Amino acid sequence: MTIKQTQILEAALHLFSEEGYHATSTSKVAKHANVSEGLIFRHFQNKEGLLSALLEEGKQCLKTVFVPIVNEEDPKQVIQKTLDLPFEITEIAHGYWKLLFKLKVEQRYDDRELMKPLDQALTKAFMKLRFRSPELETQNLILTLDGITMSILNETLNNESEFKQFLMNKYHIEI
Amino acid sequence: MTIKQTQILEAALHLFSEEGYHATSTSKVAKHANVSEGLIFRHFQNKEGLLSALLEEGKQCLKTVFVPIVNEEDPKQVIQKTLDLPFEITEIAHGYWKLLFKLKVEQRYDDRELMKPLDQALTKAFMKLRFRSPELETQNLILTLDGITMSILNETLNNESEFKQFLMNKYHIEI
Amino acid sequence: MTIKQTQILEAALHLFSEEGYHATSTSKVAKHANVSEGLIFRHFQNKEGLLSALLEEGKQCLKTVFVPIVNEEDPKQVIQKTLDLPFEITEIAHGYWKLLFKLKVEQRYDDRELMKPLDQALTKAFMKLRFRSPELETQNLILTLDGITMSILNETLNNESEFKQFLMNKYHIEI
Amino acid sequence: MTIKQTQILEAALHLFSEEGYHATSTSKVAKHANVSEGLIFRHFQNKEGLLSALLEEGKQCLKTVFVPIVNEEDPKQVIQKTLDLPFEITEIAHGYWKLLFKLKVEQRYDDRELMKPLDQALTKAFMKLRFRSPELETQNLILTLDGITMSILNETLNNESEFKQFLMNKYHIEI
């Protein structure tokens, strides 16, 4: 992985996740990456290949982000950490999270496999907390996560911490 | 409004809401509408004008869809009807709902004005039901609605009625 | 000749002579003439037909403008009146004059027949005034007229009367 | 400057100056230049950029053409060389000269700055020759030059040398 390759991936991640895959031209990526347009194709075959590379990276990155959640024993912590996801501190994971969301809408790309560990961790947590329908609770929470992500992308979520607190209370968790 | 004009709007609504605004070319719209491409521009000036026309129609349509919710006295009914929204029976309203969602992601287009009546009706309902934070409950529900809409678009929501039932129970509403 | 026909011709004359034949679309003409676009084609077959009609009118109009010059006995007056041509008072003749000039450049349309009377009148005048090469003087003057017309069109002739006076002096004519 | 870039400029110069800017499509330029249409936009951004590039070149070229006139000491030579301008031997300068003329009519593009050196040289020459109104003489000559250029473009000037001789005589210059 050369420096330029990384530059391309970074530029593409930023642009794809902010403006969308279709709305981002390869020339724009090249310009933002300070790289010749041809190089993109040398390294990633075509635009879709670039996206795939990004997705592969994204999956790896997010998997590691999920690790602390999956390994968490305290069910309340599992939920709290999950709710923190879209606000994730690390710039890079944040970018992948947004990218995956954008793709879900733009390309109907939905990676079940990736989310499965999180899914299972949540279901386990809800079971431990003796919720009546752990699977449905999980489904609901993950789906709410999408809603939050969209609000963040649109910059219409202007009461973050308050809203997070509210959700926590819903699950009888105090911070 | 001529027949062909309607054909154009219908084709555009379908394509924009299914495949996205950017991914849909005007020539594709024309083909689907069985119309010459030039006609689109005669009637709607440009591609964006076509989108605007669609949005205008969509807003009017959705406003009328909101009427029964806004006029509803029973707060539980308000919530139930709101949860029904993304599954709306009328094909046409369904299309606009999906379009607005797609645009929210693709173009960061978010029409607060349109949603305000629904927002207020929900807040009033949650107040009547003595929820502690009606505004936050509303925010959460509307945001969940987005999540549901996305699932529907991606055809990954395969337990509709069960999930809806689950949400209702969350609000202590029995069907 | 209906009112609308006249409106079309007027709009076309104005636009063709100001912005050029190519740069003027039939739709623009229709709009300026407050007329449906189709009507242009009903009356003039096609865009070129509209131009031809205009040219026909223009020739007639300019012929009548030439009459006082051709009939003028005093050779100095012939020259003076000729020099007045591009500044012609009547709006309408002015328009045709500009149109013909524009076409000469844009379409290489050059109507020798039209100019012949003026040509002959000038040659006769220069002969009377005992110029050595009346034909060449005529050629020069007519060609200078083109230069003046261009200056007027470009609004770069800002010393009209002074310059006209200067030309008159060249021919030993005092005003 | 690649070969193809030059081919594009050459084709554009030829077509713009012969048929006009508006009447020349970029696809026509591409065809004449034996080049893909897209390449025009890669190198010159857009059609207007192509024109600008041509103008820039043209100005440089014509400036060098003016040099021998400006440096000329003998006032009669200054005038003679000026009159030679539209008949300029070098193909390339001839093209630019015609282009600038066409643009003056089509786009009202008139570059005063470019002509200033010639203007001043002529005024100085007329002063040396003790003409009464050197500025007006200059204005007249330059304007006549436009008339001549138009005749050349329309191929209606069929007594070139005779006419040039005639003009020289007007300025009491013998060849």
Added chain:
DNA sequence: AATGAATGAGGGTTCATTCAT
């Protein structure tokens, strides 16, 4: 006579991609 809907060809321009260097 007059309108305005409708068309199809062509306009300028952008795009993903390939190729020579």
Added chain:
DNA sequence: AATGAATGAACCCTCATTCAT
């Protein structure tokens, strides 16, 4: 590995023109 020239298809849009009313 990297560039930047070059391509051709597709894009949005305008044009002159026709047709039904």
